[in-house]
Amino acid sequence: MDVLIDIKEEITVQEAVDFVTTPDCGGIAVFVGTVRNATKGKPVQRLFFECYTPMALLELEKIARHTLTEMGIRKIAILHVSGDKLPGETVVVIAAASPHRAAAFAACQYAIDTLKETVPIWKKEYFEDGEVWVAAHP
Amino acid sequence: MDVLIDIKEEITVQEAVDFVTTPDCGGIAVFVGTVRNATKGKPVQRLFFECYTPMALLELEKIARHTLTEMGIRKIAILHVSGDKLPGETVVVIAAASPHRAAAFAACQYAIDTLKETVPIWKKEYFEDGEVWVAAHP
Amino acid sequence: MKVLLFGIAKDIAGAPSITLDAAPEKVAVLREQLYQRYPRLRELRSCMIAVNKVYAADGDTLQPGDEIAVIPPVSGG
């Protein structure tokens, strides 16, 4: 098993790193995304993540496979949360292992960049005076 | 406190990530280095890390400060092990937090690249038929 | 034909899914029907249609049993 994909309420950095750790790869690059406490200076009280889960899992799997076949990655884990989250909490973890650390960094960055563009997950920000689906409007 | 530097027998990814997690930074890049089980096809049984600890801490601090002043990093943790390690065990963890994830990746890569060039830490590999200080000879 | 709606599209429609009387022949026709029923979908930065969990182009053909989803701008991560 070289790919771990999951969407669930709680995720940890450790489970992603543990999955990709192999004695034949010296380098693991990881991206950890957390909830920011403000957007454009406005305090965010909490977030809500909605997922079209079956399609999101397929899109995450595509991203993961691309890093294995095209970017020199041996193992990759991509974990994303769903549901309510508070500032500081972890919302996404990507860990990529490669014999070459430059490849691991490149794959990790590719994975988070592509996730943010293509994976059907939506974030709603709750402010003191209302709520907004992020990036919905121009 | 925006910099965590340490050299000790056991390190974890989680302590580095926990240190740099702040509610005002959405992105954390991490590098995790582990012991490989072979060098040029030859099985490695164990490693030993020797450190000139006081100077190594100063060099690590320099690397960390550079990412804060020049690379847009808000918080960084650099942890390195000393002593005996087995294949698969973690030997170095670098975690960098920035509001911009590209900056976090760049800083993490800069830190591990520079660490490998300048920080006075030495790795000895133990094979079935002998031992070698890594990279000592041309 | 059942159509799933997510994020702000769900809020605009006021429901997580709606049912169309007939399956439009092409994605472009489906899109036009959705825009007429929910004009505020036009105001979104983008509005993709997924057919059977894969992003579809306007020229793609639809079958009655397809799983259709309205995908407003994603914002995961």
Added chain:
Amino acid sequence: MKVLLFGIAKDIAGAPSITLDAAPEKVAVLREQLYQRYPRLRELRSCMIAVNKVYAADGDTLQPGDEIAVIPPVSGG
């Protein structure tokens, strides 16, 4: 003057530190003394000298109380 040795330099010298009778005036002179005492140091890919925990250049001046260290090629990470 005390000189700390690490990694393969420690193995070559057979000790983690040695004492020189007098403090050489410059790093270059110290380096030459070390090479004469331990010719195998010349075979290393590099051999840096640190003075008071900072990498030194051959032209740098030494003081009697300085903390000197022989830094063979590093291999951390």
